[in-house]
Amino acid sequence: MLDLGFVRANLDVVKAKLRLRGMDPEAALGDFATLDAERRAAITEVENLKAERNRLSAEVANIKRAGGDAASVMEQTRSLKEKIEGLEGHAAELDAALLKTLQAIPNLPADDVPEGADEHGNLLIKTWGEKASFDFEPKPHWEIAEALGIVDFERAAKISGARMVVHFGQGARLERALAAFMLDLHTREHGYMEVLPPFMVNSRTLFGTGQLPKFAEDLFHCDDSGPYEGELKDGDHWLIPTSEVPITNLYAGETLDAGQLPISYTAHTPCFRAEAGSHGRDVRGMIRQHQFQKVELIKFTTPETSPEEHEKLTHNAETVLERLGLPYRRMLLCTGDMGFSSSKTYDLEVWLPGQQTYREISSCSNCGDFQARRAGIRYRPAGAKKSELLHTLNGSGLAVGRTYLAILENYQQADGTVRVPPALVPYMNGETVIGKQVR
Known part of the structure; x- marks a missing residue:
């Protein structure tokens, strides 16, 4: 199986090598770049939301120590948790789609392999x-x-x-x-x-x-x-x-x-x-x-x-x-x-x-x-x-x-x-x- 990072960084090379194997790279890879970008964006957003959730959790603790009402902040925290779970599920689906694509792609021919159709x-x-x-x-x-x-x-x-x-x-x-x-x-x-x-x-x-x-x-x-x-x-x-x-x-x-x-x-x-x-x-x-x-x-x-x-x-x-x-x-x-x-x-x-x-x-x-x-x-x-x-x-x-x-x-x-x-x-x-x- 090819490395996800390698495919991401060398997408044009991978496509060219697949053509040499007689494959249609668009059919083999599908919308790889879009899926990968969407997955990375989802992961990044999850990390940002987790950081925000951690900040709000700390704020809740501070409010409670001061004897204040933390209900509204706690509600924001619960809302963030739902968003995070949804995004994590979406990222997992995209991850599975990318993995399925990678599993179906053959190995790339070495540079000294002659070109030919059959x-x-x-x-x-x-x-x-x-x-x-x-x-x-x-x-x-x-x-x-x-x-x-x-x-x-x-x-x-x-x-x-x-x-x-x-x-x-x-x-x-x-x-x-x-x-x-x-x-x-x-x-x-x-x-x-x-x-x-x-x-x-x-x-x-x-x-x-x-x-x-x-x-x-x-x-x-x-x-x-x-x-x-x-x-x-x-x-x-x-x-x-x-x-x-x-x-x-x-x-x-x-x-x-x-x-x-x-x-x-x-x-x-x-x-x-x-x-x-x-x-x-x-x-x-x-x-x-x-x-x-x-x-x-x-x-x-x-x-x-x-x-x-x-x-x-x-x-x-x-x-x-x-x-x-x-x-x-x-x-x-x-x-x-x-x-x-x-x-x-x-x-x-x-x-x-x-x-x-x-x-x-x-x-x-x-x-x-x-x-x-x-x-x-x-x-x-x-x-x-x-x-x-x-x-x-x-x-x-x-x-x-x-x-x-x-x-x-x-x-x-x-x-x-x-x-x-x-x-x-x-x-x-x-x-x-x-x-x-x-x-």
Whole structure:
């Protein structure tokens, strides 16, 4: 969430940044300046009236001590009290209106983010690896997996509905192997601490990372406390769309010491997304599922070190692809293609020969103090009397299902089997080839 004082002092800058995001700033901000001025005027008048009330209260005391009649002054005091209560109520309404506006405004793009309306404005930063050459027509992952008998979309749909999958045999083992490989890499070599958070969170937690209230329709809400009607509760539950949500909120409402930063966490969890509005896109295979596995990377940093930590986090995710021998490219997202909470995002896109295209496999974002302000996460610099908002960063390290399908497409063989990348062989019980499963 943006700081009210910053928006007030930099309204033209905020409007310009929102335009870069493809938004209509007038629609997003509404009559922000008028509301803010009216709120400030109401607060100022309340303070003036309180001062006058205090003066009259002292006058009443003096009159009574002198044995005089203070009735008329006391009546003025009662009248002022009513005015003050009315103005305070009005100021609270204006405050709530401004807060609602601020909650709906996305983070502002960093100055080095390229301008663009959509993914076509993204900037290529680097490419890595050579695309595999085949002496046969490479197949898409769904054809490979179904022929091998390692997935079943029809039975998944029978028990759960569309955009679900059941994994069998070496396919199930491959998912588990990838998660274990990623966690070992990030904890042993990259210095992250592994966390296993709850897979359900309350609405206040989703507000902290920016999913609520704007993106409620993209989430799965449990019906344990009635339908979501915009109220932030502590006792309701939602399935997590990513482990970024529970882990970022571990420190909600807390103040950390500067010496604790940076904090780096990694987690392997299922992720649940309703994907509202995406019907008709990527309906085949495992690109866009309602449930999938992901290894996430989360960092808490100081504002001064967050750009450096963002580069480190992105490189940590890239290392997974490089160890697996999967060609990829790094894209710097443009202003019109960024997520709600991000100020700067790198997308890693893996090459899929069966589809002859790159697909996003990780988004690595620096959220600045946007989430920290929503969740109330602060730190105290060494020797400082006042605490400050820290910066939060997150990225996929990686999306397990998309890494799985990238392996199927890049390591497929003419006989329909799939070679196991050497880095994964120890996690696959020494098996070097994924063959047809008999079930």
